[in-house]
Amino acid sequence: MSATTTGAAIVAGVCGQPIRHSMSPAIHNAWIAAAGLDAAYVPFAPGEENFEAFVEGLRGGAIRGLNVTIPFKEQALACANNCSDLARVAGAANLLIFEADGTIRADNTDGPGLIQAIAAQAPGFDLALSPVVIIGAGGAARGAAAALALAGAPRISIVNRTVARAEAIVRSIGGVVEAVSDGELDALLGQAGLVINATSLGLGGGPGPAARLELTPKNAVVVDMVYKPLHTEFLRRAEAAGRRTVDGLEMLLRQAIPSFEAFFGVKPPISVDVRALALARLGEAAR
Numbered sequence: 296m297s298a299t300t301t302g303a304a305i306v307a308g309v310c311g312q313p314i315r316h317s318m319s320p321a322i323h324n325a326w327i328a329a330a331g332l333d334a335a336y337v338p339f340a341p342g343e344e345n346f347e348a349f350v351e352g353l354r355g356g357a358i359r360g361l362n363v364t365i366p367f368k369e370q371a372l373a374c375a376n377n378c379s380d381l382a383r384v385a386g387a388a389n390l391l392i393f394e395a396d397g398t399i400r401a402d403n404t405d406g407p408g409l410i411q412a413i414a415a416q417a418p419g420f421d422l423a424l425s426p427v428v429i430i431g432a433g434g435a436a437r438g439a440a441a442a443l444a445l446a447g448a449p450r451i452s453i454v455n456r457t458v459a460r461a462e463a464i465v466r467s468i469g470g471v472v473e474a475v476s477d478g479e480l481d482a483l484l485g486q487a488g489l490v491i492n493a494t495s496l497g498l499g500g501g502p503g504p505a506a507r508l509e510l511t512p513k514n515a516v517v518v519d520m521v522y523k524p525l526h527t528e529f530l531r532r533a534e535a536a537g538r539r540t541v542d543g544l545e546m547l548l549r550q551a552i553p554s555f556e557a558f559f560g561v562k563p564p565i566s567v568d569v570r571a572l573a574l575a576r577l578g579e580a581a582r
């Protein structure tokens with residue numbers, strides 16, 4: 296919310312359960328203030344069983360839009376009247392736009408955020424030449440696999456503790472996406488151009504997935520979607536092996552940009568350093 300917020304303000308928000316620790320309000324409100332917009336971005340935490348009723352109540356433009364996070368991304372897509380190819384292929388939405396005519400439009404900006412974070416922190420990386428290994432098969436892995444497949448990755452191998460969830464992603468995306476077992480991981484890492492931790496392992500400072508990152512080709516790029524802490528055990532192991540790394544905070548910041556544009560109709564102002572703001576909130580030094 297900015298100091299100039301009036302009764303005519305455009306309102307958007309983020310919805311999840313829990314939502315207390317979300318960084319999205321700080322990011323969007325910093326952009327709103329720097330752009331001098333008459334707008335506000337607020338957090339919502341409906342009960343897990345109340346998400347659909349909550350969204351239905353917003354039809355017709357009560358607010359302009361919502362970012363959606365755990366555990367509502369699949370339900371968000373189901374609530375929408377129409378959606379982008381990316382949200383459809385991913386089977387999940389992290390962005391809902393409420394049109395004045397009562398319809399709801401869904402999109403998924405997680406995958407594009409990931410691809411833009413890689414471009415920013417591992418410049419020159421060529422996705423078309425890079426077999427991908429994704430560890431994890433939750434909503435974040437889904438969004439990543441869909442975007443990477445649409446962007447031209449030659450092969451996307453998903454390994455997950457619960458194999459059935461990886462197989463479900465293969466069924467909905469198909470094409471270059473495959474589900475693999477733990478036993479196949481070492482051989483796949485030996486050919487991988489991109490390795491992504493899309494599990495919650497490492498969140499809060501514990502060990503990440505036990506994948507042997509030293510087996511990857513020397514020019515491989517390693518991404519961790521976890522950003523608390525910023526320098527996860529997984530990324531520290533990748534760096535120790537000499538691999539380039541991309542952190543989860545950059546992905547978080549990049550996925551917020553198209554959301555802001557969809558809500559407020561303008562690009563976020565570059566005058567505000569949201570990465571520094573987020574790092575300060577995380578209690579981290581800049582990398």
Ligand code: NAP
Pocket residue numbers: 365405408430431432433434435436455456457460493494495496498520521522543544546547548550
């Ligand atoms: P989710 O749907 O709950 O999926 C969690 C994933 O982690 C599943 O694959 C789960 O495996 C796996 N997992 C959890 N505990 C495990 C354990 N002890 N051993 C092995 N695997 C385990 O969550 P999500 O939405 O996909 O998010 C995953 C992570 O990405 C979270 O840390 C989230 O904060 C992060 N994320 C970051 C961004 C960003 O912008 N940086 C965006 C989205 C998500 P099972 O299927 O076997 O349970």
